[in-house]
Amino acid sequence: MGVGNYSLSEGNAVYIDYDAVYGDFDSDEGKYSCEEFEGDHDARNWAYEDLLGDLKGMMLSSYDKCDTSQGNARSNSDGDGVVIGESRLFEISVVEWEGYFAVCIGIHPDLEEGTREHTLAENSLGKTTDAYFTNLSKVYGDNLRERSCAWTSHVYEPPVAKRKEVEDPSRSM
Secondary structure (H helix, E strand, O other): OOOOOOOOOOEEEEEEEHHHHHOOEEOOOOEEHHHOOOOOOOHHHHHHHHHHHHHHHOOOOOOEEOOOOOOOOOEOOOOOOEEEEEOOOEEEEEEEOOOEEEEEEEEOOOOOOOOHHHHHHHHHHHHHHHHHHHHHHHHHHHHEEEEOOOOOEEEOOOHHHHHHHHOOHHHOO
């Protein structure tokens, strides 16, 4: 069986396909288009650093951007990824998984359960992730996916698009 989709405890995640970061994969050559030049092994690292920079650039100004340089990066609360930004209530992290990067927003690990701040974070997690993930969808389009179940995912749909599907135009007066 496979490894399944990445899931963050106390948080939400979307997935960015490798192709959106590294370019198309050439199965004959066994490499991505970013590795076009022979011996250019740093190309994937550069593409990954560009991804982290882009994700940081799309964060709201209320988030502090974290140092993700080698040796300075901090692991997320689940220990699987690198924290790229944080606010008083949330942390944003990136996890390299099977064929994609999981971009996660989770409740800040310093918040104690049962406190007002933790309750506020729990109650605003959905709106917070919707806002950030909607921004990501404008850049990554069909390469941004969300979990359907433990084993499958589908193209991320911003909340506005989901609401429009539910509305019935024949009921408008």
